[in-house]
Amino acid sequence: MTPLRAGLLGVGMMGRHHARVLHELDDVELVGIADAAGDPHGVAGTEGVLPDVDALIDAGIDIAVVAVPTRFHEDAALALAEAGVHTLVEKPIAHTIEAGRRMTDAFRVAGLVGAVGHIERFNPALQELRRRLEAGELGTAYQVQTRRQGPFPSRIADVGVAKDLASHDIDLTAWVTQSDYAEVAAQTGFRSGREHEDMIAITGRLESGVIVNHLVNWLSPMKERVTIVTGEKGAFVADTSTGDLTFFANGTVPLEWESMTVFRGVSEGDVTRFAFAKREPLRVELEAFRDAVLGRPNDVVTMAQGLRTLEVVELALASAARPHARANAG
Known part of the structure; x- marks a missing residue:
């Protein structure tokens, strides 16, 4: 079969590991890496680093991994959804619940695999x-x-x-x-x-x-x-x-x-x-993402699931921000 053409957005501390595994994954070919900050870990090789997600899309990719800071997840994911690219974003899904909902809806409407990198699963x-x-x-x-x-x-x-x-x-x-x-x-x-x-x-x-x-x-x-x-x-x-x-x-x-x-x-x-x-969790996670795109049985973490996790986190933070009753010594 023709390998899935993969793109990677972000090659920081986590992105560099995604690059390594994507290079080694069966049925996947890593054809482009983009990062506005360059390539601090030297994972792109002689091909160099593209400047942004638009350049990555122009490389003709089928799937993408987004490993940039959380506040940039939404813009990148929505651009990839509009381009018809199946996407896995690193956790948390987004910086706000509203952004996570927009991302989840965009991939659902487009009929694309949208996944979140909750690697501990x-x-x-x-x-x-x-x-x-x-x-x-x-x-x-x-x-x-x-x-x-x-x-x-x-x-x-x-x-x-x-x-x-x-x-x-x-x-x-x-x-x-x-x-x-x-x-x-x-x-x-x-x-x-x-x-x-x-x-x-x-x-x-x-x-x-x-x-x-x-x-x-x-x-x-x-x-x-x-x-x-x-x-x-x-x-x-x-x-x-x-x-x-x-x-x-x-x-x-x-x-x-x-x-x-x-x-x-x-x-x-x-x-x-x-x-x-004991297999490397990142490799198993990316295999699940690949298999979801190819229609194979998989355990991918969906954007809907990632959104629910963010909702619980936000509920916990909201609870912490509220005044609480003090326990007074008798």
Whole structure:
């Protein structure tokens, strides 16, 4: 078959990895790269870098990946939709809900694949976790906790930690549990002198009744990417930095230590760390996008799904901006 002609808009910290994978992807030929800032990582080779999305469209592309700052997503995506180009934009889908809706509508009306790069869905640990939850290995799920923290990334200037990082956790939680958010609230902090929040604590409940908590910041000297799903039979712990998944089973051995028998609840059981194939999440994500364009079975994250994630993020930020009741010491 004739390869899909691909274009890439943006070759910054994330775009350079898209360029590498697109060069290697079967049934895809990367024919153009555009970035107004040039090619800081030298990924374009001898062909050079085009100046903008219009020049990329003029190269005659079938599909495109948009990896520019969030505030530029809408203009680029709408131009690509008008040109009939299937497009994947990096997360979050857009800087505002209104922009995300315009993008979603444009691709739907044009009959094009519009996708969002929520890459954590393609992390091997989370894919294995979802498969095991579907198989009933946890029983009823009770709670999902995520921790996503690390040093400040200088590449991010136009959004806060909620849209940049918490969007990962909101999307993966709804996807892993296969349940949408029913309610959400949050607290934010501004500690680094920027206009956007650099820390957020989110709590909420899914439509299934599962309680969720997300702790996210750019203020930690250590990097942590952890998802914990606690349920009827124990707890799964997914480390998405390493792609590892571990199951902590509820214990079935009677306690013989007399002082511990007064406690009620579960006890510690077997701990199992699973072995499974670990493919690069970005490669799996771009394969899904390619397969969606080619009409093959796929797990692409649609723009409608990306928009819903942004809506939940905005609800959390709105909650944090409202006055809250103070707890007074007695």
